[in-house]
Amino acid sequence: MGERLPLVIYFLSMVNWAQVLFNSSVTGCIYLISAVGLTLTYGLSKFPNFAHAEFMTLGAYAGYFLADQLGLGFPSAFVAAFIASGILGALSYRGIFQPLAKRGASLIHLMVAAIGLGFVIRHFVGELWGWSPRSFKVTWSAFDIGIVRVSDLWLWLIFAALAMAGLMHLLLTKTKIGKAIRGTSSNPELALASGVNINRVTLVTWLVGAALAGIAGLFRGAGTRLSPMLGWDILLPTFAVTILGGIGSFYGAIAAAFIIGLAENIGVVFLTSFGISTEYRMAIAFLILIITLILRPGGLARMFR
Amino acid sequence: MDPLIYILDIIVFVGIFAIVALSLNLEYGFAGLGNFGKVAFFLTGAYTYALLSQIGLPFFLCLIIAALISASIGFLISLSALRLREDYLAIVTLTFGEILRLVVKAEHWIAGGVWGITMPSAISWAGASPRMMAAANIGLVYFCLILGFILVQLVSNSPYGRVLRAIREDETAAEALGKDRFKYKAQAFMLGSGLAGLGGGLFAQYLRFIDPYMFLPTVTFSVWIMVIIGGPANNWGALLGATLVELFSRGTRILKDYLLVPIDPNNLQYILFGLLIVFILLYRPQGLLKESQVKTKALEVISRWKKHS
Amino acid sequence: MLIAENIDAGYGDVVIVHNVSIKVGKGETIAIVGPNGSGKSTLIKSLLGFACLFRGRVFYQGKEITGITPDRAVALGISYVPQLNNVFVNLTVAENLEMGAYIRKDGTVKADIAEIYRLFPELEARRGTWAGNLSGGERQMLAIARGMMTNPKVILLDEPLASLSPKSTSLILSKIEKIRDSGTAIVIIEQNVKKALDSSQRSYVLVDGTCVLEGDSHSILSDETARRRYLGLKA
Numbered sequence: 001m002g003e004r005l006p007l008v009i010y011f012l013s014m015v016n017w018a019q020v021l022f023n024s025s026v027t028g029c030i031y032l033i034s035a036v037g038l039t040l041t042y043g044l045s046k047f048p049n050f051a052h053a054e055f056m057t058l059g060a061y062a063g064y065f066l067a068d069q070l071g072l073g074f075p076s077a078f079v080a081a082f083i084a085s086g087i088l089g090a091l092s093y094r095g096i097f098q099p100l101a102k103r104g105a106s107l108i109h110l111m112v113a114a115i116g117l118g119f120v121i122r123h124f125v126g127e128l129w130g131w132s133p134r135s136f137k138v139t140w141s142a143f144d145i146g147i148v149r150v151s152d153l154w155l156w157l158i159f160a161a162l163a164m165a166g167l168m169h170l171l172l173t174k175t176k177i178g179k180a181i182r183g184t185s186s187n188p189e190l191a192l193a194s195g196v197n198i199n200r201v202t203l204v205t206w207l208v209g210a211a212l213a214g215i216a217g218l219f220r221g222a223g224t225r226l227s228p229m230l231g232w233d234i235l236l237p238t239f240a241v242t243i244l245g246g247i248g249s250f251y252g253a254i255a256a257a258f259i260i261g262l263a264e265n266i267g268v269v270f271l272t273s274f275g276i277s278t279e280y281r282m283a284i285a286f287l288i289l290i291i292t293l294i295l296r297p298g299g300l301a302r303m304f305r
Numbered sequence: 306m307d308p309l310i311y312i313l314d315i316i317v318f319v320g321i322f323a324i325v326a327l328s329l330n331l332e333y334g335f336a337g338l339g340n341f342g343k344v345a346f347f348l349t350g351a352y353t354y355a356l357l358s359q360i361g362l363p364f365f366l367c368l369i370i371a372a373l374i375s376a377s378i379g380f381l382i383s384l385s386a387l388r389l390r391e392d393y394l395a396i397v398t399l400t401f402g403e404i405l406r407l408v409v410k411a412e413h414w415i416a417g418g419v420w421g422i423t424m425p426s427a428i429s430w431a432g433a434s435p436r437m438m439a440a441a442n443i444g445l446v447y448f449c450l451i452l453g454f455i456l457v458q459l460v461s462n463s464p465y466g467r468v469l470r471a472i473r474e475d476e477t478a479a480e481a482l483g484k485d486r487f488k489y490k491a492q493a494f495m496l497g498s499g500l501a502g503l504g505g506g507l508f509a510q511y512l513r514f515i516d517p518y519m520f521l522p523t524v525t526f527s528v529w530i531m532v533i534i535g536g537p538a539n540n541w542g543a544l545l546g547a548t549l550v551e552l553f554s555r556g557t558r559i560l561k562d563y564l565l566v567p568i569d570p571n572n573l574q575y576i577l578f579g580l581l582i583v584f585i586l587l588y589r590p591q592g593l594l595k596e597s598q599v600k601t602k603a604l605e606v607i608s609r610w611k612k613h614s
Numbered sequence: 615m616l617i618a619e620n621i622d623a624g625y626g627d628v629v630i631v632h633n634v635s636i637k638v639g640k641g642e643t644i645a646i647v648g649p650n651g652s653g654k655s656t657l658i659k660s661l662l663g664f665a666c667l668f669r670g671r672v673f674y675q676g677k678e679i680t681g682i683t684p685d686r687a688v689a690l691g692i693s694y695v696p697q698l699n700n701v702f703v704n705l706t707v708a709e710n711l712e713m714g715a716y717i718r719k720d721g722t723v724k725a726d727i728a729e730i731y732r733l734f735p736e737l738e739a740r741r742g743t744w745a746g747n748l749s750g751g752e753r754q755m756l757a758i759a760r761g762m763m764t765n766p767k768v769i770l771l772d773e774p775l776a777s778l779s780p781k782s783t784s785l786i787l788s789k790i791e792k793i794r795d796s797g798t799a800i801v802i803i804e805q806n807v808k809k810a811l812d813s814s815q816r817s818y819v820l821v822d823g824t825c826v827l828e829g830d831s832h833s834i835l836s837d838e839t840a841r842r843r844y845l846g847l848k849a
């Protein structure tokens with residue numbers, strides 16, 4: 001390590017930190033879109049839905065199907081991802097998780113069922129589209145803004161994340177159902193005593209959450225490649241965001257998404273400068289997850305509600 | 306392929322996974338711990354075995370050390386993780402499995418990274434036919450399985466096992482145990498991890514080659530199916546589950562070979578597994594075999610136990 | 615208004631309340647008192663479907679509503695303010711009130727919120743605050759206010775005075791009186807026997823899940839044996 005140190009310092013001094021910052025926000029945006037659904041369904045249904053990963057995967061492939069295989073162009077992919085994953089999420093809740101909860105399934109049973117569902121979807125996708133990676137036909141033009149290299153896909157992503165955050169904020173604070181979602185997630189009994197139809201509220205949340213997961217999957221697929229493992233590959237950071245942000249907290253998730261995006265990108269810079277495999281990128285989210293659970297299991301939610 | 310060898314091969318795999326299923330049954334069935342990273346301990350056992358056998362340690366020592374190292378990793382994890390809520394424990398163990406796989410994949414110097422690692426045959430003698438080798442493997446695996454079964458059976462039917470169940474049934478009643486509650490959980494977790502490590506060691510020993518792709522989360526999931534199908538908290542159920550799942554997964558592959566179904570057997574297998582588990586949880590959550598003993602009220606057990614000790 | 619006859623209630627398969635009957639009429643306040651764990655909360659919860667109702671019948675405005683679910687009870691005009699966790703901590707004060715009016719479709723919600731703020735000016739001052747950041751007294755007021763927002767004909771208050779300062783206690787009591795004066799029937803659960811009996815017309819004393827005493831609050835308060843035996847008050 002000793003003789004490597006000057007090299008490391010040289011490397012770090014060469015890093016374009018503005019770029020790192022930009023990349024962090026891109027990463028944060030994907031994690032935000034993917035985590036919103038997870039944190040809201042987790043808050044309402046009280047179990048971590050591991051099949052959320054496959055909601056992302058399906059969204060990506062549904063978009064690919066419409067945009068590339070049917071040739072309807074990339075914008076149509078958004079519609080496809082949103083609708084396909086949304087329907088899948090609603091069906092999963094209605095068909096599996098709601099009945100299980102009604103039968104008094106334990107938390108562990110719910111989690112096992114979620115993993116089982118994930119397997120079904122993942123291998124279904126694998127059967128339909130094969131296990132070898134695919135990519136979108138569209139190419140993204142890259143250009144420089146100042147010293148930062150951006151691609152128009154990333155600008156779209158940032159725009160989508162901002163729009164989503166704005167719309168979700170309006171939904172959660174200005175509409176009746178949005179307030180019911182927040183209220184039910186913190187105090188289901190009182191929501192019931194206020195006359196909230198909890199099943200309907202939960203169903204809507206699953207639908208919207210899964211639909212957003214589909215969008216996240218689409219961006220991930222467009223930015224990298226499509227594979228049946230696509231969702232699984234970003235499930236861990238998505239969980240880290242959910243827990244760091246505080247389960248059920250939308251605003252906590254926003255903060256957490258960017259914290260984890262930043263940590264990962266800065267982490268990667270250090271990993272490369274020390275010559276460690278960048279595959280450990282995933283371990284950074286894991287580390288944050290563990291530290292949160294040990295130091296502050298409630299996450300940031302108290303600061304953001 | 307020699308059909309007899311094929312059958313012997315199935316028998317070996319059933320034995321290996323029965324050991325892992327027993328270990329999960331101890332943790333989940335009896336102590337109520339949702340370990341979703343079973344594969345991590347299986348992996349630890351397998352890689353420990355592989356590395357030790359490469360430096361020429363005799364196979365039984367490799368197996369024992371594999372189990373011990375796995376158990377100590379289980380112990381380390383349990384120190385902090387077992388105090389977590391059920392869902393957090395699940396997330397942490399699941400991701401721990403992924404991280405561990407990441408490590409053996411990324412660090413080539415440990416065990417060949419993605420290329421995997423081969424090891425010398427443990428059981429071989431001059432003039433041994435493949436059939437005899439397979440039979441010898443069955444002997445070894447089932448010897449371990451029987452030992453493991455007796456161990457788990459003894460533990461779970463002792464007063465100690467009843468305390469574990471009491472903790473599982475009623476966390477508040479178990480608070481009467483105070484800090485000991487974690488001690489019991491940690492012990493169950495450690496023992497379970499050790500057994501899983503033993504299974505991993507046998508797995509490596511039998512295949513004589515392992516790579517990171519053998520330790521996907523699918524392994525954990527399969528083991529969960531075994532335990533849930535068989536019936537948690539019933540050790541015979543774990544054996545039954547392991548047999549059924551292994552036969553089922555072979556069955557889907559045979560289907561491909563002989564019936565020419567136009568679907569990839571691997572996909573088919575996991576689609577069916579997933580559907581199966583969801584159906585079982587919906588319609589027969591207690592599994593095929595019932596819990597091996599009548600449930601007693603958690604508080605009673607605990608208070609009796611406290612009086613005893 | 616609300617009548618419950620021969621109620622057996624509990625959780626799972628455990629029976630906690632045995633054969634208790636209560637009734638409350640329009641514009642009346644009744645109190646349910648009793649020591650810790652005597653089943654007061656369980657009794658009330660079972661009427662609304664929050665706990666198991668094993669036996670007995672419940673009538674509301676002359677119609678039988680035995681086995682009703684909580685959300686339907688609210689729709690009929692029965693409001694419930696739980697003992698613990700009785701506000702949405704992650705919602706603002708104003709949003710809590712809106713949640714109270716969740717099922718209402720009439721156009722008078724805005725006017726009612728204004729009305730509530732007149733009754734609880736303390737809440738108006740904190741309308742934008744997260745309920746989780748309120749003081750104990752404010753929180754209790756918000757809980758009652760949320761209960762009032764459902765526009766109830768009967769309101770069930772589970773220990774609204776628990777762990778409040780003397781000042782907040784008298785404040786809340788005066789608010790409850792105002793609510794009664796507006797014609798709402800009130801069922802109030804209380805451990806503080808003196809205050810409960812003082813502020814109610816009739817009372818029920820629960821011990822170990824059975825009703826050991828019921829009747830006019832004033833006569834119970836002045837009854838020597840009752841004071842000593844059940845209420846733990848000095849003669």
Ligand SMILES: Nc1ncnc2c1ncn2[C@@H]1O[C@H](COP(=O)(O)OP(=O)(O)OP(=O)(O)O)[C@@H](O)[C@H]1O
Pocket residue numbers: 625630648649650651652653654655656657697805
């Ligand atoms: N959700 C529950 N499940 C099982 N048992 C419960 C539950 N809630 C309360 N109990 C038990 O029911 C009994 C009566 O409780 P309840 O809350 O009705 O009493 P209470 O009179 O309201 O007491 P307090 O003055 O403390 O509020 C207690 O022994 C309690 O342990």
Ligand SMILES: [Mg+2]
Pocket residue numbers: 654655656697772
């Ligand atoms: Mg009570």
